[in-house]
Amino acid sequence: MHAYRTHTCGQLRKSHVGETVRLSGWLHRRRDHGGVMFIDLRDHYGLTQIVFNPGSPGFVTVERLRAESVITVEGRVVARDADLVNANLATGEIEIVGGAVSVQSEAAELPMPVFGDHSYPEEIRLKHRYLDLRREQLHKNMVLRSNVIASLRRRMVAEGFTEYQTPILTASSPEGARDFLVPSRMHPGEFYALPQAPQQFKQLLMVSGFDRYFQIAPCFRDEDARADRSPGEFYQLDIEMSFVTQDDVFGAIEPVMRGVFEEFADWDGKGRTVAPGPFPHIPYAEAMLKYGVDKPDLRNPIICADVSDIVTRDDVTLAVFKKIVSGGGIVRAIPAPNSGGQARSFFDKMDAWAKKEMQAPGLGYMRFVEEGGQLSATGPIAKFFEPAALAALAERTGIKAGDALFFSAGDKTAAVKLQGQARIRIGEELGLIEPGIFRFCWIVDFPMYEWDEDNKKVDFSHNPFSMPQGGMEALLAADTVEKQLALKAFQYDIVCNGVELSSGAIRNHRPEIMLKAFELAGKGPEVVEDKFGGMLNAFRFGAPPHGGIAPGVDRIVMLLAEADSLRDVILFPMNQQARDLLMGAPSPVEDRQLKELNIRLAPAAKG
DSSP states (O other): OOSSOSSOTTTOOGGGTTOEEEEEEEEEEEEEETTEEEEEEEETTEEEEEEEOTTOTTHHHHHHOOTTOEEEEEEEEEEOOGGGOOTTSTTTTEEEEEEEEEEEEOOOOOSSOSSSOOOOOHHHHHHTHHHHTTSHHHHHHHHHHHHHHHHHHHHHHHTTOEEOOOOSSBOOOSSSSBOOEEEOSSSTTOEEEOOSOSHHHHHHHHHTTOOEEEEEEEEEEBOOOBTTBOSEEEEEEEEEEESOOHHHHHHHHHHHHHHHHHHHTTTTSSOOEEOOSSOOEEEHHHHHHHTSSSSOOTTSOOOOEEOHHHHTSTTBOOHHHHHHHHTTOEEEEEEETTOTTSOHHHHHHHHHHHHHHSOOSOOEEEEEEEETTEEEEESTTGGGBOHHHHHHHHHHHOOOTTOEEEEEEESHHHHHHHHHHHHHHHHHHTTOSOOSEEOEEEEEOOBSEEEETTTTEEEESSOTTBOBTTHHHHHHHOOSHHHHHHOBBSEEEEEETTEEEEEEEEBOOOHHHHHHHHHHTTOOHHHHHHHHHHHHHHHTTOOOOEEEEOOBHHHHHHHHHTOSSGGGSSSSOOOTTSOBTTTTBSOOOOHHHHHHTTOOOOOOOOO
16 A cells, blocks of 8 residues: 555545555644544535544544644545435545544644635735645646646647747837846846846747747746736746748637637636637727727627717707717717616716726716607706707717716816726626636737827837838838828737737737838837847848737636636746745845846945
């Protein structure tokens, strides 16, 4: 018999009744039933119930041990009585009559229990992550993550891609987030950077003659944490393809994403599915108009509309809306289906939310009713709209009697931001979000440039290495700011349930087009040569048309696990302040280490 186990704690079934077995694991829970001791023994694979009768060899040992002690138990498998079968447990038809017990490791008093589903402060959970990871849901999330990565890798190979590894120590990039810098001992005063993404390397692979690359790539960005972004490091399914159009990228990646989500949608038996049919393609401008965000949750049926032209009609007398539109602002309408019967408190709460959380002047609304066969409205601003104007609003937004309409007004940036968040909140408050389904879409036709208000100039809006739609001809024709801001790029995002999983693009592989694109953004050829000379020079020796994308592994798993935070799908995450509470990083280093690296620390700032 094996020294530690003949079976795992999730393996025994009714067919094993009568066998003498040996199991090892953690003492998950103990229950004393009138002198008979029951314990649940847990390992990576599951739970097995063990019963110790008074006088049995292991009774006294188990009685004194704390939960989470590691033990080895020998005993005989017996069938449970029919009325004691636990249908929720894989081993629920049997139990083990315990005999000898060996203590492999005795647990001290726990800073947090493993049994149960209670919530504990993040500081305790992260400092004692090894205990947190023993908890059932978190443990399952990590297994799910491993299985998802294995599935992604398998599917990419099946699609004809080959996995390559790109460098971790590289050069600092002037674009994107802050780099994590690594001082060089051999080259005093110089630094490596950890890659924010393998962007330039994967493009260079295409220039090197490789065709379909992928990598489960670690990426490093020195940026603040949030629910869908972990500080420090994250992983992405990095992809690049040669001799492809945008549609070719979609055709290769969509089956991989659909396949992974179909494989794991119902991993926990909750009945989730993936919406059928091809992923819809939504132009960026349409997404911002209809949803107020470029990562729309298509489970939410609310579709917004611009009503700036309606609110400025002669049969509308709401002066504040007219003033906003005449000053260059916009008015967007957000339908709230079947909410006309909601209490006044619902509308007041939405208005208070807009003022407090969004720092907006408010969220105007009206409720639509039918009077004498004609559509009418009630609410604070309804009196300013004549019947014909109300009919125009109803036709534009698709609302009917019994619905309500909220209004977001102001300069375009603020109004669209409020519109997008209000749509999300209204959908949640009214229970409109379609449950148990994953709905994907592609967002396409992103603007190549945007207006940088701080510096009063045109700048790249998304990815400076993207190919502009229309190529050099389009760039040369863009001789005014208005024309430059109208340029679109071959850039695309893949979105699922309101979460951006990835951005991608068809790359700008022509040096002359790249230099012109940067010129329009106010960056001369000397800047491009200095910052991106390696890639630019490579393109001068023959570069294929190429494009790619990089779906975030952490976000994929977070969606499938229905986790509220990325920290619940990452083994050893940092906290919100980018500190590793378990290992104590970042931490001071010894003076001799700094001296080796030719680094002297600046005095701490006072006050």
